[in-house]
Amino acid sequence: MLLTARSQTNRKPKKALLRIGVYDPRAIAAVFTHFGNRNKTLEAKLPEIARQSGVDVIVSKWEFDYQSPAAEMVDITDSLVAALDPGQRVLGIVKEMKDTTSLSEEEILAYPD
Numbered sequence: 001m002l003l004t005a006r007s008q009t010n011r012k013p014k015k016a017l018l019r020i021g022v023y024d025p026r027a028i029a030a031v032f033t034h035f036g037n038r039n040k041t042l043e044a045k046l047p048e049i050a051r052q053s054g055v056d057v058i059v060s061k062w063e064f065d066y067q068s069p070a071a072e073m074v075d076i077t078d079s080l081v082a083a084l085d086p087g088q089r090v091l092g093i094v095k096e097m098k099d100t101t102s103l104s105e106e107e108i109l110a111y112p113d
Contacts, residue, residue: 019057
């Protein structure tokens with residue numbers, strides 16, 4: 001069988017897997033609440049955290065309207081929190097948050113005022 005250059009170029013290139021770093025924004029809010037606004041500190045560290053985590057994008061885990069099943073989600077909440085050096089008390093609060101599920105929109109709307 002003769003394989004020509006043209007038959008090789010007709011193949012679609014394999015799509016690179018997009019790795020998305022997701023985080024729980026409640027954890028970041030807990031750090032900011034206890035230690036003031038450290039947003040500038042966190043922003044400066046995002047490229048290094050992304051590199052160390054091997055992700056291409058960092059977003060809140062609740063900010064997706066759609067995600068492809070082929071996209072790989074990586075939880076980097078702990079890395080973001082650690083970058084802010086929050087102390088043991090706040091780390092305990094963050095750990096409790098991870099064990100708590102958030103309310104759905106329906107549950108919130110059903111709650112009496």
